[in-house]
Amino acid sequence: MSSMPEKNYLTEKRGLKSWLLTLDHKRIGVMYLIGISISFALGGIFALLIRLELLNPGRDIVGAQTYNQLFTLHGAVMIFLFIIPGIPAALGNFVLPLMLGAKDVAFPRLNLASWYIYVFGALLAVVSIFTGSVDTGWTFYTPYSTQTSGAVVTMTLAAFILGFSSIFTGLNFIVTIHKLRAPGMTWFKMPLFVWSLYATAIIQVLATPVLGITLVLLILERVLGMGIFDPAMGGDPVLFQHFFWFYSHPAVYIMILPAMGIISELISTFSHKRIFGYRAIAFSSFGIAFISFLVWGHHMFTSGQSELASMIFSFLTFFVAIPSGIKVFNWLATLYKGSISLDTPMLYALSFLFLFAIGGLTGMFLATTATDIHLHDTYFVVAHFHYVMFGGTVIAFLGGLHFWWPKIWGRMYNENWAKISALLVFVGFNVTFISQFIMGIKGMPRRYYTYLDQYHRMHGFSTIGSWIMGLGFFIMVVYLVHSIYKGRPAGSNPWGSLTMEWETTSPPPTENFAGDMKLTHGPYDYDKIVPRTD
Amino acid sequence: MIESTMINRNSHHHIAPLWLYLAIGGALLVLTAVTITVSYIDLGGWNIVVALVIASIKGSLVAMFFMHLYYDKKIYTIVIVMGLLFLSIFISLTMFDTGRRGDIYEIKSEPIKPEADFYKELPPADSLDQTGHSEH
Numbered sequence: 152m153s154s155m156p157e158k159n160y161l162t163e164k165r166g167l168k169s170w171l172l173t174l175d176h177k178r179i180g181v182m183y184l185i186g187i188s189i190s191f192a193l194g195g196i197f198a199l200l201i202r203l204e205l206l207n208p209g210r211d212i213v214g215a216q217t218y219n220q221l222f223t224l225h226g227a228v229m230i231f232l233f234i235i236p237g238i239p240a241a242l243g244n245f246v247l248p249l250m251l252g253a254k255d256v257a258f259p260r261l262n263l264a265s266w267y268i269y270v271f272g273a274l275l276a277v278v279s280i281f282t283g284s285v286d287t288g289w290t291f292y293t294p295y296s297t298q299t300s301g302a303v304v305t306m307t308l309a310a311f312i313l314g315f316s317s318i319f320t321g322l323n324f325i326v327t328i329h330k331l332r333a334p335g336m337t338w339f340k341m342p343l344f345v346w347s348l349y350a351t352a353i354i355q356v357l358a359t360p361v362l363g364i365t366l367v368l369l370i371l372e373r374v375l376g377m378g379i380f381d382p383a384m385g386g387d388p389v390l391f392q393h394f395f396w397f398y399s400h401p402a403v404y405i406m407i408l409p410a411m412g413i414i415s416e417l418i419s420t421f422s423h424k425r426i427f428g429y430r431a432i433a434f435s436s437f438g439i440a441f442i443s444f445l446v447w448g449h450h451m452f453t454s455g456q457s458e459l460a461s462m463i464f465s466f467l468t469f470f471v472a473i474p475s476g477i478k479v480f481n482w483l484a485t486l487y488k489g490s491i492s493l494d495t496p497m498l499y500a501l502s503f504l505f506l507f508a509i510g511g512l513t514g515m516f517l518a519t520t521a522t523d524i525h526l527h528d529t530y531f532v533v534a535h536f537h538y539v540m541f542g543g544t545v546i547a548f549l550g551g552l553h554f555w556w557p558k559i560w561g562r563m564y565n566e567n568w569a570k571i572s573a574l575l576v577f578v579g580f581n582v583t584f585i586s587q588f589i590m591g592i593k594g595m596p597r598r599y600y601t602y603l604d605q606y607h608r609m610h611g612f613s614t615i616g617s618w619i620m621g622l623g624f625f626i627m628v629v630y631l632v633h634s635i636y637k638g639r640p641a642g643s644n645p646w647g648s649l650t651m652e653w654e655t656t657s658p659p660p661t662e663n664f665a666g667d668m669k670l671t672h673g674p675y676d677y678d679k680i681v682p683r684t685d
Numbered sequence: 686m687i688e689s690t691m692i693n694r695n696s697h698h699h700i701a702p703l704w705l706y707l708a709i710g711g712a713l714l715v716l717t718a719v720t721i722t723v724s725y726i727d728l729g730g731w732n733i734v735v736a737l738v739i740a741s742i743k744g745s746l747v748a749m750f751f752m753h754l755y756y757d758k759k760i761y762t763i764v765i766v767m768g769l770l771f772l773s774i775f776i777s778l779t780m781f782d783t784g785r786r787g788d789i790y791e792i793k794s795e796p797i798k799p800e801a802d803f804y805k806e807l808p809p810a811d812s813l814d815q816t817g818h819s820e821h
Contacts, residue, residue, distance in 0.1 A: 357767070357768070357771055361775070387783065389782065389783075390779070390783070393775075393779045393782065397775050444771060444774055445774065445778070447778075448778065448782065451782075455786070456782045456786070457781065457782045457783075457784075457785035457786045457787070457788055458785075458788060458789065459781055459782075459785045459788060460778070460781040460782035460785065463778070463781055464778075
């Protein structure tokens, strides 16, 4: 049984000030982790309230106006405060320099600044909730968003500011990956999580400014009455959607790409086998990143966009399936004849394969313009993107969290409770959203406050699913927090992984490694080396 | 101190001669004059194309010589070109929408199988509007 290292980044300095002024990427990662966890809890509570309200037609707990605000806040908080910063800024921040054998990111002060900007943006979003709130949906579509009362300007300003946090993280990661790799770590010896963070960072830097300018244009129209999106003043409301989705579609890949990176790590580690198709997986991340900029119009098939544009966007959208398929098949090939151990992170990785496949394939239904006309703005769409965003990104995030948790805190969580929780989340998620696929096909529109009796049973199923998921997350919070204080010491490499972050102690010292790191073996050389586990 | 280390790191610190700056400045003025002149000639839709091409040439000159991109590492050119590439993707794909809105296919409501029983029960054809729906 190994014991905790006496000197580590958690204990070397103490006190609130040492945290708030830290330049250590690991501490900033942990602070991000706390920030996004609070946001996730907040967004999750909104989700539970939405589902509770939809248990029966008509009013259950809140009025229609409050309901509109609830689903807007659920979307805005989950997207801007949780899922975009989630994997890169929290897990990526902690793990990236460790994986590269570096002592920190390239710009530690910029890193801390990005956290403060994130907190400031998050507080502004919370302020908007208490100063009239927002009922536009997280997409802030015009003309409604320029006309509705409420704190639209505050909320969009918050999203604008959060964008800078995202850009800072992206820039930092690009430079870190270029400049701070350990000697011997060539591009094709980097772990695949690093590749995916690199592709993500490029999207963050290229696309996020477009969201910024879009929201500024919205504020200009709303506050100063400039005619940009309002046809009465010579504007074009559909143009807002072009602007918005030119960012927000690539942003979907900001969310999913790092998740795919985590899955590559998990599948290889827990199959104890060299990843199949390393280069194909690495390049497919860039394929996805590039294609992500060409497909935004598939959010607008029924917006009044020209038919020619819809056809082009529909055609281009199908290309996303190619790099996504490459990844999935390479993961499956890695599993084949592997020596698979079903630890909690691996359970999440396998869940990901199922849920992401469903999410991805139902995306093809929606990319087909003919079926989309029937399915658009129904619960089918809601179910589809929850399968990709939750079933994909959040599940991978949870897998990564459980994978690196012993590295972050140096202690192990209770494996049995973790498995029960993973099962509850998986089952609860499917109960919640498979029923929404069915409702959607039957024509239940999304965002509606009430519904016809024929949808009653399916809404009931969906709400019960949300409770199962909620229970799963509640258990998770309990055993994870418990493990920080009472968990057994994890040792430096509890999973027997070959990437570099496992070569240092858990938790790592402030300077990450005892000496200068040098690459001695590739990240997936399971066929050549038996990893040291302790 | 900081500046000198930066110069050392980028070994390509180039000092362009004064005449080059003056020449580029002159070229920019000439191109401005061309832009104004062309704006008086009616080329229909091509006016905007010509204006944008001239503006792009001017922008490139500024970026290449005043901003020293021409003498610097290729990677900076790649970064700038990437930005422009994505901007052009955004504008061109958006114009497939805004330029072609309302182009709806001609609706031809012809029966697929004219002898089907279904059509015998319908009101006479002349009371149908273009979309095939009955007005009554």
